[in-house]
Amino acid sequence: MLKRGTPAPQILYATFDHPLLKLVGLEGVVRAWRELQPASTGPEFLLLDEIQSTSDWETWIKHQTDFQANRRIAVTGSALPLAEQRRESGVGRWHTIKLPTLSFFEYLQIRGTELPPLPKVGSLARLFEWTESQFARAALAARPLVGDFHEYLLRGGFPQTARVEHIHTAQRLLREDIVDKVLKRDMTALFGVRRILELEKVFVYLSLHDGGILDIAALCSALELNKKTVGGFVDLLEASNLVYRLSPFGYGKEVLRGKHKVYLADAAIAGSVLLRGRGLLEDNERLSAAVETALFKHVFTNYYLTGATFSYWRGSRDREVDIVTEVGDQLIPLEVKYKHAEVRSDMLPGLREFCAKPRVRRAYVVTRNLNDFGPIDLGLAPDSAAQVMRIPAPLACLWLSRLELDRSDASL
Numbered sequence: 001m002l003k004r005g006t007p008a009p010q011i012l013y014a015t016f017d018h019p020l021l022k023l024v025g026l027e028g029v030v031r032a033w034r035e036l037q038p039a040s041t042g043p044e045f046l047l048l049d050e051i052q053s054t055s056d057w058e059t060w061i062k063h064q065t066d067f068q069a070n071r072r073i074a075v076t077g078s079a080l081p082l083a084e085q086r087r088e089s090g091v092g093r094w095h096t097i098k099l100p101t102l103s104f105f106e107y108l109q110i111r112g113t114e115l116p117p118l119p120k121v122g123s124l125a126r127l128f129e130w131t132e133s134q135f136a137r138a139a140l141a142a143r144p145l146v147g148d149f150h151e152y153l154l155r156g157g158f159p160q161t162a163r164v165e166h167i168h169t170a171q172r173l174l175r176e177d178i179v180d181k182v183l184k185r186d187m188t189a190l191f192g193v194r195r196i197l198e199l200e201k202v203f204v205y206l207s208l209h210d211g212g213i214l215d216i217a218a219l220c221s222a223l224e225l226n227k228k229t230v231g232g233f234v235d236l237l238e239a240s241n242l243v244y245r246l247s248p249f250g251y252g253k254e255v256l257r258g259k260h261k262v263y264l265a266d267a268a269i270a271g272s273v274l275l276r277g278r279g280l281l282e283d284n285e286r287l288s289a290a291v292e293t294a295l296f297k298h299v300f301t302n303y304y305l306t307g308a309t310f311s312y313w314r315g316s317r318d319r320e321v322d323i324v325t326e327v328g329d330q331l332i333p334l335e336v337k338y339k340h341a342e343v344r345s346d347m348l349p350g351l352r353e354f355c356a357k358p359r360v361r362r363a364y365v366v367t368r369n370l371n372d373f374g375p376i377d378l379g380l381a382p383d384s385a386a387q388v389m390r391i392p393a394p395l396a397c398l399w400l401s402r403l404e405l406d407r408s409d410a411s412l
Contacts, residue, residue: 001045006042006045007040007042008037009037009038009039009040010039010040010042010043010044010045011044011045011047012029012030012033012044012045012046012047012048013047013048013049014029014033014046014047014048014049015048015049015050016048016049016050016051016053016054017049017050017053022053022054025054025055026048026054026057026060027060030046042070043070043071043072044068044070044071044072045071045072045073045074046064046071046072046073046074047074048073048074048075048076049075049076049077050076050077051075051076051077052077052186052189053077053189057075061073061075061093061094062093065093065094066093073094076099098241098304100157100265100297100300100301101156101157101158101265101266101297102157102158102159102162103157103298103301103397103400103401104149104152104157104294104298104394104397104398104401105398105401106157106401107148107152107155107157107162108148108398110159110162110163111148111162111163113148116141116142116143116144116145117141118138118141118142118395118398119134119138120399121399123412124362124364124389124391124396124399124400124412125362125412127389127391128362128375128387128389130374132374135373135374138373138395139370139371139373139392140370142370142392142394142395143370145394145395145398146370146394148394149393149394149397150281151167152267152268152294152397153267153268153271153280153287153290153291153294154167154170154171154268154271154277154278154280154281155167155170155171155174155268156170156174156266156267156268156269156272157266157267157268157297158174158177158266158268160173161173161174161268167277167278168277170268170272171268171271171272171275171276171277172272174268174269174272175272175273175275178203178242178269178272178273179200179203179273182240182242183196183199183200183203184196184200186240187199187236187240191236191239193236195229198223198225198229198233199233199236199237201223201225202219202223202225202230202233202234202237203233203237203242203273204273204274205219205222205223206234206237206243206262206264207264207269207270207273207274208270208274209262210262210263210264210269210270210289210290210293211261211262211263211289211290211292211293211296211322212261212262212289213259213260213261214234214245214259214260214261214262215259216230216231216259234262241265242264242265242269243262243263243264243265244262244263244264244265244296244300245260245261245262246260246261246262246263246296246310246311246312246323247260247311248260248261248311248312248313248314249311249312249313249321249324250311250313258314261312263292263293263296263297264293265297266293266297267290267291267293267294267297268290270286270289270290270293271286271290284338284339287338288336288337288338288339291336291338291366291368291393292322292323292336292338294393294397295322295323295334295336295366295393295396295397295400296310296322296323298396298397298400298401299323299325299334299400299412301400302400302412303325303327303412306327308325308326308327309325309326310323310324310325310326311323311324311326312324313333313350313354314350315350315353315354316353317349319349319350319353320350321333321334321335321350321351321354322334322335322336323335324354325412327412329359330359330360330361330362331354331357331359331360332360332361332362332363332364332412333351333354333355333360333363333364334363334364334365334366335348335350335351335363335364335365335366336365336366336393337365337366337367337368338366338367338368338393339367339368339369340368340369341369342369342371342372343365343367343369343372343376343390345376345377345378345379348365348376348378351363351365351378351388352378352379352380355378355380355384355386355388356380356381356384356386358385360384360385360386361385361386361387362386362387362388362389362412363386363387363388363389364388364389364390364391364396365388365389365390365391366390366391366392366393366396367390367391367392367393368392368393369392370392370394370395372390372392373390373391373392373395374389374390375387375388375389375390376388376389376390
């Protein structure tokens with residue numbers, strides 16, 4: 001803004017986790033700013049961080065938008081209770097944007113990593129037009145990304161942990177921030193939670209089952225908690241943007257009676273909370289879960305603003321599809337097979353069954369091996385319109401990263 005010529009006295013940045021600013025409050029801070037920096041002509045820009053630490057911030061912003069037309073206000077917070085009814089006071093006055101953790105592309109930018117010479121892909125659907133030689137060249141060029149992608153899964157998509165030199169330090173910082181700041185401080189201050197130890201146990205349990213089906217009965221039994229308490233805690237964790245819940249694909253009773261699937265907000269959280277360190281890379285099951293969490297975050301980030309819905313599918317004989325994205329009239333299933341071995345059609349019975357649905361035109365299998373890249377024949381019925389593409393996880397997350405997409409052609 002300063003480079004574009006906005007006068008410095010017209011810009012206020014304040015973070016309300018500072019004890020003095022928290023004490024003075026929103027109106028006091030703005031009044032002091034204007035006493036120190038008299039206003040000039042033109043709009044004023046207020047950039048207010050950790051807004052949840054102030055009281056009645058929604059009402060204050062409502063009054064600002066109603067009576068201070070020259071002010072442009074951006075507020076941020078790590079655990080805003082926006083699901084509460086009082087949010088209604090802002091309808092038509094402000095827009096809420098969910099800010100996810102760093103995409104893989106943004107992580108590489110912050111690390112200062114030079115990208116290999118890869119073609120830009122505005123839509124994953126374009127891959128179905130590629131030739132064998134294009135897949136081979138892209139796989140060869142992507143080799144340097146594999147190590148960076150694993151580091152991304154260990155460090156997480158947070159600016160501070162991305163810059164830290166040692167993985168152990170990055171994970172310790174992330175664990176302390178999640179457990180000490182969000183669970184112990186924000187949950188108490190914002191939601192009035194008093195049973196913090198039990199909440200922490202629930203979160204650790206979810207970290208152990210990241211990307212898995214949430215069995216409330218099993219959770220209650222393991223932690224010796226009642227169903228109402230556990231349900232309330234999971235609701236709070238979702239409201240605090242620490243977890244995402246996916247309903248089973250379907251309609252009516254099959255959704256209401258089905259169990260949710262749970263993803264943590266970032267692939268590195270589970271490993272950090274459980275103090276896994278680099279040991280995560282040796283645990284194929286947990287590593288695959290981290291990749292699935294990263295994939296879901298990238299898909300969700302790019303498509304939730306389009307009105308897309310997200311679910312998972314479980315069919316007969318426990319056949320499953322990890323993620324189902326419904327965009328317009330299309331169903332797009334995504335399956336993660338993060339294995340050293342080449343992914344074959346017989347490894348994908350759930351995807352084959354789901355692709356029989358008439359609204360499925362494209363499906364994706366996210367793989368580990370860079371050579372596992374290109375179309376795969378699942379032996380679908382002749383009348384099926386579905387095409388299936390294998391794509392290595394580092395490339396899938398890179399091309400799904402927001403800054404890599406051509407937003408004019410962002411179909412999945």
